[in-house]
Each structure stands twice: as C-alpha cells, then as structure tokens.
Amino acid sequence: MKEVAVGIDIGGTNTSFGIVDREGNILAEDSIKTNGSGDIVSYLEKLSQNINKRLSSLNINSNLKGIGIGAPNGNYYNGTIEHAPNLIWKGIIPFVKMFEKHFPDIPISLTNDANAAAIGEMVYGAAKNIKNFITITLGTGLGGGVVANGRLVYGHDGFAGELGHIIIKRKGRKCGCGRRGCLETYVSATGIKRTVMELLSNETVESELRKINFKNLNAKMITDAAKKGDKIALKAYEMTGEIFGYALADLVAILSPEVIYLFGGLANAGDFLFKPVRKNFDKYLLPIFKNKVKILPSGLQGKNVAVLGASALVWQELNKNTGL
Amino acid sequence: MKEVAVGIDIGGTNTSFGIVDREGNILAEDSIKTNGSGDIVSYLEKLSQNINKRLSSLNINSNLKGIGIGAPNGNYYNGTIEHAPNLIWKGIIPFVKMFEKHFPDIPISLTNDANAAAIGEMVYGAAKNIKNFITITLGTGLGGGVVANGRLVYGHDGFAGELGHIIIKRKGRKCGCGRRGCLETYVSATGIKRTVMELLSNETVESELRKINFKNLNAKMITDAAKKGDKIALKAYEMTGEIFGYALADLVAILSPEVIYLFGGLANAGDFLFKPVRKNFDKYLLPIFKNKVKILPSGLQGKNVAVLGASALVWQELNKNTGL
Numbered sequence: 001m002k003e004v005a006v007g008i009d010i011g012g013t014n015t016s017f018g019i020v021d022r023e024g025n026i027l028a029e030d031s032i033k034t035n036g037s038g039d040i041v042s043y044l045e046k047l048s049q050n051i052n053k054r055l056s057s058l059n060i061n062s063n064l065k066g067i068g069i070g071a072p073n074g075n076y077y078n079g080t081i082e083h084a085p086n087l088i089w090k091g092i093i094p095f096v097k098m099f100e101k102h103f104p105d106i107p108i109s110l111t112n113d114a115n116a117a118a119i120g121e122m123v124y125g126a127a128k129n130i131k132n133f134i135t136i137t138l139g140t141g142l143g144g145g146v147v148a149n150g151r152l153v154y155g156h157d158g159f160a161g162e163l164g165h166i167i168i169k170r171k172g173r174k175c176g177c178g179r180r181g182c183l184e185t186y187v188s189a190t191g192i193k194r195t196v197m198e199l200l201s202n203e204t205v206e207s208e209l210r211k212i213n214f215k216n217l218n219a220k221m222i223t224d225a226a227k228k229g230d231k232i233a234l235k236a237y238e239m240t241g242e243i244f245g246y247a248l249a250d251l252v253a254i255l256s257p258e259v260i261y262l263f264g265g266l267a268n269a270g271d272f273l274f275k276p277v278r279k280n281f282d283k284y285l286l287p288i289f290k291n292k293v294k295i296l297p298s299g300l301q302g303k304n305v306a307v308l309g310a311s312a313l314v315w316q317e318l319n320k321n322t323g324l
Numbered sequence: 325m326k327e328v329a330v331g332i333d334i335g336g337t338n339t340s341f342g343i344v345d346r347e348g349n350i351l352a353e354d355s356i357k358t359n360g361s362g363d364i365v366s367y368l369e370k371l372s373q374n375i376n377k378r379l380s381s382l383n384i385n386s387n388l389k390g391i392g393i394g395a396p397n398g399n400y401y402n403g404t405i406e407h408a409p410n411l412i413w414k415g416i417i418p419f420v421k422m423f424e425k426h427f428p429d430i431p432i433s434l435t436n437d438a439n440a441a442a443i444g445e446m447v448y449g450a451a452k453n454i455k456n457f458i459t460i461t462l463g464t465g466l467g468g469g470v471v472a473n474g475r476l477v478y479g480h481d482g483f484a485g486e487l488g489h490i491i492i493k494r495k496g497r498k499c500g501c502g503r504r505g506c507l508e509t510y511v512s513a514t515g516i517k518r519t520v521m522e523l524l525s526n527e528t529v530e531s532e533l534r535k536i537n538f539k540n541l542n543a544k545m546i547t548d549a550a551k552k553g554d555k556i557a558l559k560a561y562e563m564t565g566e567i568f569g570y571a572l573a574d575l576v577a578i579l580s581p582e583v584i585y586l587f588g589g590l591a592n593a594g595d596f597l598f599k600p601v602r603k604n605f606d607k608y609l610l611p612i613f614k615n616k617v618k619i620l621p622s623g624l625q626g627k628n629v630a631v632l633g634a635s636a637l638v639w640q641e642l643n644k645n646t647g648l
Binding site for chain 1: 407487578616617
C-alpha cells in the first residue's frame with residue numbers, strides 16, 4: 001500500500017492538484033477552474049469529486065495520508081483564506097472546515113502558496129538538510145518563505161514571509177496593497193515590465209520592446225530580447241538585480257540564512273537575473289556575512305512547485321505529529 | 325539548595341556579572357575592567373576569582389547551574405567572540421573554551437548582547453508566553469533579537485538579528501560597519517545625536533543644543549531639552565520615530581511578531597520616541613497586519629538587562645536539554 005498525499009494549488013484562474021508520494025513523484029494530476037461556478041460550495045463539490053476520481057483511477061493501492069493546500073492569503077493557523085485580492089471569494093473563507101465535509105477522516109492543512117513552496121524545498125528539494133533558508137517565488141508578485149531553526153516561520157498571525165511587501169523605496173511605485181515602493185513592484189514579472197516602461201521613457205536607445213504594449217509584454221519577452229542584446233532589456237535586468245541584491249542583503253542581516261532559493265518565471269532568466277543580483281548582494285552585504293550565503297535556483301525549478309509544496313505540507317504535519 | 329546562574333555582560337569598558345536565581349533576582353553582582361590588564365589570560369583569571377568570591381560570600385547554600393555570557397559579536401554556535409570592534413581582543417577569541425578551564429564542570433554558553441536581552445525577556449520578562457517577538461536594544465548602536473516559533477533565531481552562522489544594519493537609506497549616513505545608511509546611524513543614542521547635528525545645520529530656530537558639542541551631547545540631554553519644548557530636540561525625536569516606524573513595519577512583513585519590545589537608553593524617552601514610532605509604524609504597516617502588533621517597553625526596562633539576559637541563557641539551555 002503506497003502512502004500518498006494530495007497537493008492542491010489554488011490560483012485566481014485554475015485550481016491544480018496532484019497525488020504525490022513521499023519522494024515527490026506526482027502520480028496523477030488534474031485541474032479545475034477556480035471560478036467555474038462562482039459559488040464555493042459547488043466548487044468544493046467538484047474539486048473533491050475530481051480528486052476522488054483520480055485517486056481511484058491510480059493503478060496502485062494507495063493510502064491517502066492527508067491533503068495540503070496552497071492558497072493566496074492562506075492562513076496556516078486557522079485554515080482560512082483571508083481577503084485574497086485575486087480570488088472571487090471575498091472576506092474570510094473557512095476553507096479547511098468546509099473541505100473537511102468532503103474528506104471527514106483525512107487531515108487537511110492549508111498555507112499560503114509561497115510558504116508551501118518553502119516546505120516543498122525542505123521536503124523534496126535542495127533544502128533537505130538545511131535549517132535556515134529563505135525561498136523567494138518570482139511570479140506576478142514576489143512571495144517569500146522563511147525557515148529558521150528547521151521550521152517555517154508563520155509568525156504570530158500566520159502571515160509572516162510577506163517579503164514582496166518590504167518597502168524598498170519610500171514614495172516609490174504604487175503597489176496592489178495600497179502602499180508605495182514595495183519590493184514586488186520592482187522585483188517580479190510585473191516589476192520588470194514596469195522597469196522596462198520606465199527605461200523606455202527615460203532612454204532614447206532603440207529596442208524591440210518599444211513595439212509591445214504594457215498589457216502584452218511579459219517577462220519571457222524581456223528575457224528573449226536580452227538574449228539578443230537588446231539594451232533596454234539588459235538594463236532592466238541590471239536594475240532588477242540591483243534592487244533585489246540589496247533587499248536580499250538586508251534579509252541576511254535579519255535572518256542569516258545559509259541559502260536563498262529563487263524560483264518562478266523570472267528565475268528562469270538565469271544569469272541575466274542571477275549575475276546582477278549576486279554582484280549587488282555582495283556589494284551591500286554586511287561584512288560578517290561575506291562569502292557565507294548562497295543564492296541558488298530552487299531544487300524544484302521546472303517542476304510543479306505549487307502542487308508539490310502543498311503536498312509537502314502533509315508529510316511535514318505527519319512528521320511533526322510523530323515527533324520526527 | 326538554591327539553584328543559581330551567573331550572567332556576564334562584556335562591554336568595551338566594563339565586564340559586569342551577577343548571580344541570578346530562576347526568578348530573575350540578582351543575588352549578588354560586581355564588575356571588573358574589561359581592559360584592566362590588556363591580556364585576556366589574566367582578565368579571565370581575575371573574572372573567575374571575582375565570581376568565585378561572590379558565590380562563596382552568598383549567605384545561602386547555592387548550586388551553580390551554569391554561566392551565560394553576553395558579548396558584542398558573540399557567536400552562540402562556536403562560543404567565540406569574533407572581530408568585536410569595541411573590544412581590545414582582536415580576531416576570533418575562543419572565549420568559552422578558555423573560560424572553561426576556570427569552571428571545568430559548569431556548562432558555559434555565550435551569545436551576543438542583543439540576543440541575550442531577547443532571551444532575558446523570554447525567561448524573566450514580558451514575553452514569557454509569547455512565541456513570536458522581536459527585541460530591540462537602543463544603546464550606542466541598535467541591537468536586535470528575533471524569536472520565532474518560541475526559539476531565538478541565530479541563523480546559519482550565529483549572527484542573525486543584526487537589525488541595526490538593515491540599510492534604511494541608500495547612500496545615507498556612514499556606519500561603523502563600513503557601509504552607509506544602516507538603521508543604527510539614525511535610530512540609536514548616536515543616531516539621534518547625528519540627527520540633532522543635521523537639524524542644527526538645516527534649521528535656524530534657537531535651541532539649547534546649539535551650545536553643546538557633538539562629543540559632549542548625549543541622548544538624555546536631547547530628552548531633557550524635548551521636555552522643555554526645545555524645537556530641535558522635539559523634531560529630532562520625530563525624525564527618529566519616523567525612520568524607526570517604517571523599519572519596524574518592514575520587519576513585521578517579514579516576521580509577523582506579536583510584540584516588539586524596545587529597551588536601552590533611548591527607550592527611556594517614553595512618548596517622545598514611542599508616539600512618532602507608533603504613528604509611522606501604523607502608517608507604513610501592510611494592511612493585513614493592522615492592529616495586530618504591539619510596540620512596548622521591555623518588561624526588564626530599568627533592570628540590569630545585560631546581566632539578566634546572559635544569565636537567562638543558562639536556564640534556557642537547561643530547559644532545552646531536559647526537553648521543557
């Protein structure tokens with residue numbers, strides 16, 4: 001009988017899930033529309049039916065040990081999703097409580113997507129034996145997961161690790177959170193788009209990016225342009241790397257991690273991002289930390305990190321309960 | 325037989341120590357010059373003689389359970405003092421190892437002074453039941469201690485919590501660490517002196533602080549002037565509080581503490597400091613954390629925090645070993 005966990009990743013458009021073993025192999029996966037019906041009761045109904053269908057179609061004898069969920073603004077302590085701006089369900093949703101009706105005997109845990117990614121790194125990825133590290137997800141926004149003394153830092157209310165909302169520039173760019181100058185307005189797929197627009201306005205140099213409007217522009221186009229030597233694209237990565245590098249130096253002064261793992265779309269830009277990040281990180285780092293901290297791509301890069309991370313929560317809860 | 329711990333606080337000028345019970349009562353205390361002989365071997369000799377003298381003069385039957393040491397740049401993992409700029413011993417000093425010769429059967433632990441203060445808050449102070457908090461010591465510099473999931477965050481190399489060296493202003497004031505714009509160049513006893521000088525240069529308003537030179541000026545004089553309504557002193561506290569408030573808001577996004585405790589000389593300024601700190605903290609805080617985080621004076625304020633904190637390390641190590 002093979003022990004499996006279900007990992008669920010709730011996104012604004014799609015909800016993906018996977019059935020995952022202890023080694024991080026995804027044995028089956030599927031997805032449904034998050035806002036297919038608009039109504040959370042029928043959404044949960046459909047999601048649980050799909051999970052059960054996939055579980056019973058596995059051609060192995062499986063033993064479901066738990067369900068882990070990663071959701072924007074997910075609260076680990078309460079099992080709630082709270083005021084998530086990109087989801088259609090408003091207010092505070094008691095997600096775990098509602099979902100338990102469909103899986104009454106199965107332990108269910110929930111956290112935010114960035115924390116789930118950090119747990120995935122710990123359980124299946126590159127951080128198996130690392131007690132102090134930070135993971136940073138560079139997607140539409142910037143999400144963070146902080147691990148100290150071998151445990152994820154949820155903080156008092158379950159919302160620690162909001163690294164995208166460190167204010168890096170007083171009176172800087174407007175952020176979705178209502179404030180100005182947050183790190184993710186500079187360092188994220190959206191952030192680098194904004195940097196390209198700023199450069200197109202400040203500089204006169206020719207660039208293929210001048211033909212693309214803001215809505216259509218994406219991080220991959222900027223990386224592709226950089227590969228061809230486009231000056232605006234190259235400069236945009238330089239600027240992103242500079243701001244990111246000094247933000248990471250500050251995080252090290254606070255947390256002294258052994259490794260900082262980067263993943264998500266922007267981390268795929270490779271040296272275009274990592275080179276200026278590492279250069280500025282070294283420049284701004286407090287001398288006592290020099291040459292002690294690695295900045296690496298995630299060990300799960302290229303895999304379905306969100307689903308894996310959510311499923312990893314299950315194994316971590318089990319280990320916690322058995323004192324491992 | 326009363327169980328006691330020795331707490332030692334190593335400062336640039338004096339080394340203070342106390343014999344402390346589990347409740348945080350200092351039963352005896354004394355101090356020696358840190359640089360009295362210049363030579364660490366005779367310093368340790370003298371320190372241990374003084375401790376033994378005080379122990380034997382206690383009019384109770386005592387059982388020494390351990391020695392805790394707080395030192396600038398103290399490394400908990402290695403028991404070393406590393407490149408402390410304000411101490412006469414240069415390089416890496418294997419302090420615990422050297423001191424063990426004088427107390428061969430007694431457990432000895434060492435950490436930096438700011439971490440010791442956080443542990444003191446946890447063991448004897450206001451944070452006895454609080455699992456996620458930050459302590460900030462406002463002395464000549466700014467020291468920090470971070471507690472997450474009920475444990476002090478030392479980080480990978482033992483130097484986490486260097487909150488005074490978060491860069492708050494790119495290209496800002498020169499810091500003792502060699503970089504520019506560190507938080508402690510604005511928020512500390514020295515920081516507010518620098519702010520007074522900046523204001524005296526920028527403003528024309530009369531102030532009693534115009535008669536005091538930089539060397540002679542101290543934080544107490546600034547507080548005294550503020551009490552009398554001195555505009556420069558009041559404005560200096562406003563500016564300190566603004567920078568401090570937004571730095572704390574950033575820390576909350578990362579760590580989500582329940583309480584931030586302030587202590588040290590500058591925290592004695594009361595509302596002159598706390599009011600602008602809280603106002604700006606609320607202004608810059610990420611909305612999801614609003615009204616969730618308290619900024620309070622330390623529960624040990626007014627006591628010998630450094631000695632108490634160092635002694636608290638002993639009880640914490642004992643609890644760890646017995647699994648409490």
